[in-house]
Amino acid sequence: MADAGSASGAASSTPWAKQLSLAARRRRTAWLFLMPMLLVLAAVAAWPLFRTIAFSFTDAYLSDLSGWQFVGLDNYLYLAQDPQWWRAVGNTVIFTVVSVGLETLLGLVIALTLNAHLPGRGLLRAAVLIPWAIPTVVSAKMWAWMLNDLYGVVNAVLLALGLIAEPWAWLGDPVLSMAAVIAVDVWKATPFVALLALAALQVLPQQLYEAARIDGAGAVRIFFSITLPLIRPALLVAVIFRGLDALRVFDVIYVLTGNSAATASMSVYARQQLVEFQDVGYGSAATTCLFLVAALVTALLVTAGRVNVGQRSAAT
Amino acid sequence: MSAGRHSIMRIAGRFGFYLLVAAILFYTVFPFYWAIVSSLKSGSALFEAELLPWDPTFENYAAVFRDQPFARTIANSLIVATLATVLSLLLAASAAFALGRIRFRGRTTVLLAILSVSMFPQVAVLSGMFELVRGLGLYNSLAGLVLSYLILTLPFTTWVLTAFMRELPAELEEAAIVDGASSWRILVGIFLPLMAPSLAATGLLAFILAWNEFLFALTFTLSPEQRTVPVAIALISGASAYELPWGRVMAASVIVTLPLVALVMLLQRRIVAGLTAGAIKG
Numbered sequence: 001m002a003d004a005g006s007a008s009g010a011a012s013s014t015p016w017a018k019q020l021s022l023a024a025r026r027r028r029t030a031w032l033f034l035m036p037m038l039l040v041l042a043a044v045a046a047w048p049l050f051r052t053i054a055f056s057f058t059d060a061y062l063s064d065l066s067g068w069q070f071v072g073l074d075n076y077l078y079l080a081q082d083p084q085w086w087r088a089v090g091n092t093v094i095f096t097v098v099s100v101g102l103e104t105l106l107g108l109v110i111a112l113t114l115n116a117h118l119p120g121r122g123l124l125r126a127a128v129l130i131p132w133a134i135p136t137v138v139s140a141k142m143w144a145w146m147l148n149d150l151y152g153v154v155n156a157v158l159l160a161l162g163l164i165a166e167p168w169a170w171l172g173d174p175v176l177s178m179a180a181v182i183a184v185d186v187w188k189a190t191p192f193v194a195l196l197a198l199a200a201l202q203v204l205p206q207q208l209y210e211a212a213r214i215d216g217a218g219a220v221r222i223f224f225s226i227t228l229p230l231i232r233p234a235l236l237v238a239v240i241f242r243g244l245d246a247l248r249v250f251d252v253i254y255v256l257t258g259n260s261a262a263t264a265s266m267s268v269y270a271r272q273q274l275v276e277f278q279d280v281g282y283g284s285a286a287t288t289c290l291f292l293v294a295a296l297v298t299a300l301l302v303t304a305g306r307v308n309v310g311q312r313s314a315a316t
Numbered sequence: 317m318s319a320g321r322h323s324i325m326r327i328a329g330r331f332g333f334y335l336l337v338a339a340i341l342f343y344t345v346f347p348f349y350w351a352i353v354s355s356l357k358s359g360s361a362l363f364e365a366e367l368l369p370w371d372p373t374f375e376n377y378a379a380v381f382r383d384q385p386f387a388r389t390i391a392n393s394l395i396v397a398t399l400a401t402v403l404s405l406l407l408a409a410s411a412a413f414a415l416g417r418i419r420f421r422g423r424t425t426v427l428l429a430i431l432s433v434s435m436f437p438q439v440a441v442l443s444g445m446f447e448l449v450r451g452l453g454l455y456n457s458l459a460g461l462v463l464s465y466l467i468l469t470l471p472f473t474t475w476v477l478t479a480f481m482r483e484l485p486a487e488l489e490e491a492a493i494v495d496g497a498s499s500w501r502i503l504v505g506i507f508l509p510l511m512a513p514s515l516a517a518t519g520l521l522a523f524i525l526a527w528n529e530f531l532f533a534l535t536f537t538l539s540p541e542q543r544t545v546p547v548a549i550a551l552i553s554g555a556s557a558y559e560l561p562w563g564r565v566m567a568a569s570v571i572v573t574l575p576l577v578a579l580v581m582l583l584q585r586r587i588v589a590g591l592t593a594g595a596i597k598g
Contacts, residue, residue, distance in 0.1 A: 027421075029499045030414040034426065037411035037474060044467045045433045048444030055443045065447050110340055116333070124337065126584055128344050133580035135528040137546035138569045142351045145562050153350060156365035187347065248437030251530045255550050267439040267531075274443055275535055284443045291440035298435045 049291070055284035062278035075285035085286065087261055088269035094178065095253075095265060096246040099185045104239055106186065107193025112227075114194070115201045132191035140255035143184040147171055174262035181263050185252050189245070193238045200234030201227070240297075247294055266290045348573070355566035362563050376567035385541055386548065386568065393545040393572075396458050397526035400465040401473075401519050408473035409515070413503045415474070416481030417489065427478070434471035438531050441467065449536050456538045464532045469522040476521070480514040481507065520583055524576065545572045 056075055060068035079085050114125055131139065146153050147170035155167040170180045204227065212222050250267040257263045259272050270290060274283025354362060355376050356369035380386050415423060445464050446455075454460030484507060492502045508515070530546040537543055543551070549568050553560065 026418050026499075030418040030420045030423075033410045033414040033499070033503075037407040037470065038426070040407055040466060041430070041433060041470055044445075044448075044463060044470070045441065048441035048448055048467075049436075051444030051447055052441055055447075060443075062446070065450070109336075113333075113336060113340060118333075118337065124341060126581055127341055129580055129584055130344055130348055130577055133524075133577045134348065134573050135530075135546055135576070137528070137530050137550050138573055139347070141549060141565050141569055142347045145354060145566060146347060146350060148562070151363040151365075151562070153365045187343070191344075244435050248439060250439060251546075254530075267437060270439050271442065271531070271535070280443045280446075287437070287440045287442060290437050294435065294437050294440070295432070298432055 052284045053288050053291075055280050056288045058281045060280040060284075062275065062280050065280065068281065071281065075282045076289075078282060079285050079289065084261060084264075085269060088264050088266050091178070091263060092247060092249070092265045092267075095182060095185070095249060095263075096243060099182045099189070100239060100242045100246055102182070102186045103190045103193045103242055104235065106190045107238070108197050108235070110190065110194040111197035111201055114198050128191050128194060131188050132195075134188070136188060136251040137255050139188045140184055140252045143180070143187070144171065144256055147180050171257055177257050177260065177263050181253050181256055184256060185246070185249070188252070189242060193235075193242060196234050196238040197231060200231035204230055244294060244297060247297065248290065266293075348577075351566045351569050351573075355563060355570045358563055376561075376563040377571070379561070379564050380568045380571065383564070384548065384552070386571075388541055389543050389545055389548040390572070392458055392543065393527055396461045396465065396544060397523050399458075399462045400469050400526040401522045403462070404466060404469040404473040404522055405477075405515060405519055407470060408477050408518075409508060409511075410503070411474050412477035412481045413499070413507065415478040417484075427475075430471045430474050433467065434475065438468070442531070442535065445532070446535065455536060456542050458542065460536050461529075461533055461544065464536060465526045465529060468525050468529060472525060473518050473522050476518045477511070477514070480511055480518070484510060517583065520579065524579075527576070 055068075057070060057072060058068040059071050059074075110128060114121065114128065118124075134142075147155075149155060149167050149169045149172065152167075152170070154170065155164070158164045159167065168176060170176050208226055209222065212226055217225070248267055249265045250271065253263050253265050253268050254271075259268060259276070264272070266286065267290065270283050270286035272283075273279050273286060277283075353367070353369050356372040356374070357366075358373045358375045361369070361371060414420075415427060445467075449455050449460040449464060452460070452463070454463060488506055488510075489502055492506055497505070528546060529544070530550065533544045533547045534550070537547065540548070549565065549572070552565050552568060
């Protein structure tokens with residue numbers, strides 16, 4: 001910055017240099033306008049992140065954050081040997097893969113339906129937005145009530161239909177509770193994928209479809225050889241954003257099943273160590289591992305493709 | 317191929333399609349409907365899976381406000397979410413002007429940094445943020461939550477406003493520069509008024525982001541008087557851990573969700589208008 005300023009100042013006699021100085025002034029203005037935001041972001045993001053990573057090499061406790069000793073990689077070594085941590089990693093991977101997969105599939109079906117011409121389409125589109133508008137904690141509570149083993153409506157319906165012989169403990173059984181957690185996340189997040197897919201569907205060139213129909217292509221053929229390839233970039237963006245969201249999942253799991261080992265994600269495990277067991281050093285090592293995973297995925301995203309700014313704004 | 321078979325298939329297809337529409341509608345709306353119905357039941361009626369509250373009562377709603385400082389909780393959430401949103405919009409509007417209107421070295425790096433902050437897991441800064449909040453004497457206070465929420469709302473608003481800022485016509489700015497207007501005047505006098513609808517939409521989304529936040533609110537507050545809505549609802553408890561007062565939980569859920577659903581219905585027109593603007597109707 002300083003270089004650019006002095007260089008343009010030294011040669012300000014020619015019109016060309018005057019132009020340059022104008023551009024240099026603009027650049028200085030840019031940094032001036034950026035500075036407040038960058039300073040705040042440094043204070044609330046970069047600094048806490050740096051401190052968290054620093055804590056992960058210490059034995060700090062929550063009650064006294066200043067009295068710590070450097071322990072090197074000990075926390076990471078413990079982490080690598082803790083079966084609970086690896087279970088949390090496994091849970092997170094299962095949760096991410098299954099929920100994002102289902103959300104993509106379901107979001108695509110809903111988007112295709114919304115894209116068709118039918119009466120009351122606006123109303124249907126509004127209805128689909130409802131789960132998206134409900135806070136995660138609230139949607140988790142709503143589903144916890146519906147999945148209640150004794151009085152829940154889900155068990156009542158399944159019993160009445162004769163599909164199950166006795167009430168299922170949706171939030172108690174290890175396998176069922178994972179399924180329940182995934183079901184709630186899918187309900188809440190599918191509108192996000194549907195919105196992105198719908199946006200892509202609505203700008204598809206209609207001539208292609210007319211040409212395909214004249215050539216006698218069936219609906220299935222049209223879908224797989226025209227629609228899907230054309231909306232693939234938008235779907236990919238949705239999958240990446242959802243994937244990153246799922247990797248850091250906390251709210252839905254914590255509210256539905258607490259710290260239960262059967263469903264605990266990496267975030268749930270790390271927060272339990274950090275806040276409930278007060279072990280800031282160890283907990284920070286866990287969160288740093290999660291950060292590295294997310295950073296890796298983000299780096300892949302940044303290098304793999306350009307993210308469409310408008311789509312992010314419409315759906316978050 | 318007879319025409320008859322074709323039309324039967326068409327009718328069957330049409331029927332299947334409407335069945336699908338009905339299924340989607342049921343899937344997305346029923347849980348919210350069930351929460352409303354349950355919130356209006358009390359006593360043993362709550363434990364019957366009846367589709368309608370035959371004897372509707374607002375007892376659960378009254379109890380939510382009686383048992384805990386729920387009005388205070390709602391006020392807390394409103395204050396925190398509003399302050400975080402306003403602060404973010406102010407800082408982001410200024411930053412977005414630089415990022416959206418001026419070409420300078422380091423611009424891409426700054427944009428990538430902002431994108432990465434919006435992507436990295438909240439829990440990854442938990443202990444550092446805890447230290448910061450406590451070090452500033454803001455533990456168990458709304459100010460502490462506003463500060464920590466900036467990590468969510470600031471990158472988001474900056475990113476979105478930069479995109480909006482980029483779309484404004486360059487002629488406006490050039491004319492103003494010729495007239496000798498400063499960059500600040502261009503931003504405040506020309507761009508921001510033009511961007512009012514975008515600012516409103518971005519602000520609403522940031523508000524929802526802050527309103528729904530749970531992890532920081534759970535970790536950085538202690539007393540019931542400082543809780544925000546998600547924490548208060550998550551921590552509603554009954555006589556024992558196995559006997560949650562479900563009617564009240566559902567009542568509280570409906571109270572905080574109805575305004576949000578209404579807001580999103582309003583915003584939906586904007587979203588849909590934006591999404592359909594470029595669509596070609598076949």
